[in-house]
Amino acid sequence: MTTPSFVYNSVPQRVVFGAGSLQHLAREIDALGARRALVLSTPEQRLQAERVADMLGAHAAGVFDRAVMHVPIETAREAREVATRLGADCAVAIGGGSTTGLGKAIALDSGLPILAIPTTYAGSEMTPIYGITEAGMKKTGKDFKVLPRTVIYDPELSLGLPVGMSVTSGINAIAHAAEGLYAVDSNPIMDLMAQEGIAALGRALPAIRATPKDPDARSDALYGAWLCGTVLGNVGMALHHKLCHTLGGSFNLPHAETHTIVLPHALAYNAEAAPRAMERIVKALEGSGSAAQAVYDLARDNGAPVALRDIGMKEADLDLACEHALKNQYPNPRPLERAAIRALLQNAWEGVRP
Numbered sequence: 001m002t003t004p005s006f007v008y009n010s011v012p013q014r015v016v017f018g019a020g021s022l023q024h025l026a027r028e029i030d031a032l033g034a035r036r037a038l039v040l041s042t043p044e045q046r047l048q049a050e051r052v053a054d055m056l057g058a059h060a061a062g063v064f065d066r067a068v069m070h071v072p073i074e075t076a077r078e079a080r081e082v083a084t085r086l087g088a089d090c091a092v093a094i095g096g097g098s099t100t101g102l103g104k105a106i107a108l109d110s111g112l113p114i115l116a117i118p119t120t121y122a123g124s125e126m127t128p129i130y131g132i133t134e135a136g137m138k139k140t141g142k143d144f145k146v147l148p149r150t151v152i153y154d155p156e157l158s159l160g161l162p163v164g165m166s167v168t169s170g171i172n173a174i175a176h177a178a179e180g181l182y183a184v185d186s187n188p189i190m191d192l193m194a195q196e197g198i199a200a201l202g203r204a205l206p207a208i209r210a211t212p213k214d215p216d217a218r219s220d221a222l223y224g225a226w227l228c229g230t231v232l233g234n235v236g237m238a239l240h241h242k243l244c245h246t247l248g249g250s251f252n253l254p255h256a257e258t259h260t261i262v263l264p265h266a267l268a269y270n271a272e273a274a275p276r277a278m279e280r281i282v283k284a285l286e287g288s289g290s291a292a293q294a295v296y297d298l299a300r301d302n303g304a305p306v307a308l309r310d311i312g313m314k315e316a317d318l319d320l321a322c323e324h325a326l327k328n329q330y331p332n333p334r335p336l337e338r339a340a341i342r343a344l345l346q347n348a349w350e351g352v353r354p
């Protein structure tokens, strides 16, 4: 096989990886040239945020603990005001995609550098993509100002991530890599990262289910999340991400669970149009059937939800979801066909194995 032509953009970002790597926080803040860090978290992770602020000592400007999913504009404004009032010259985001997303909303406005400390596998820390919700509509955009300058991946911080959330968050990460493998602007470097990322999560999730505090499995999962997040940040996403964005944004479905349920069906939809991508997914997951089945089995066998009806989606809303998904055209290996997408949504709602 000859190597195809491609464009690859490399972006400067520093990653510090390993159990206990949070101990290097002060050094990393110093390397950013920052003096006063505003620490961000959700209310649930306030204690972790306070620990981070304690480690920063005089370099902590304060803790803002009101991050919530999908970054409501009101929260973003409040956090921006707090950052200005406290004279922060850097934001430290400890948590999942919601907290990193809040840091991005501050950076978008002020250019403040972000140091991200991810504790889920969503992968936002590796992307220049931001999302802000205003008047019930989530808008996303891309700006390199919001890409965290430094990321500290410390698997010890995710030891307490509940098993259910670990599995769905891990499959959210797999979705980034899977769609990266058939992206219009894919490239061989991202393909390598995608396959390696899927394989790491495919190994890690069952191990986490068996032993939630297994340090090696947590480390493997975070490594996979890093690789998959990098793919999301570098190449364009397709039908699957569009569907999840619609289902999350318009029907208020939970983010990682929605990804987990929809991915097998989106892969089945694209299977014939993207055979090489499917082969790589099957290989990474050591599956015996199709890529769609391998992802479905990973979810089902590890206790994750497999049906949209089980996470609050109404059957009566499937037509509207289909309309939304067809509204804007976007690249996808298989053309967007109304009847087939409606069938995909029905299958995902019922939770049938593709």
Ligand SMILES: NC(=O)c1ccc[n+]([C@@H]2O[C@H](COP(=O)([O-])OP(=O)(O)OC[C@H]3O[C@@H](n4cnc5c(N)ncnc54)[C@H](O)[C@@H]3O)[C@@H](O)[C@H]2O)c1
Residues within 6 Å of the ligand: 042, 043, 044, 045, 068, 069, 070, 071, 095, 096, 097, 098, 099, 101, 119, 120, 121, 122, 123, 124, 125, 127, 128, 129, 130, 131, 157, 158, 159, 160, 161, 162, 165, 169, 232, 255, 256
């Ligand atoms: N911009 C991007 O590139 C990108 C990528 C992926 C996801 N996202 C966004 O991120 C959001 C979802 O992020 P998420 O799935 O990470 O969920 P989340 O950040 O909302 O976290 C879910 C819950 O888990 C808690 N939590 C996180 N880590 C924990 C830990 N180690 N132990 C115990 N509890 C923990 C959080 O405090 C929160 O209560 C969505 O809004 C999504 O759109 C953005």
Ligand SMILES: O=C(O)CCC(=O)CC(=O)O
Residues within 6 Å of the ligand: 070, 101, 129, 130, 131, 132, 140, 172, 241, 244, 245
């Ligand atoms: O930051 C966002 O809200 C958009 C990117 C995103 O959520 C990626 C995903 O669907 O996992």
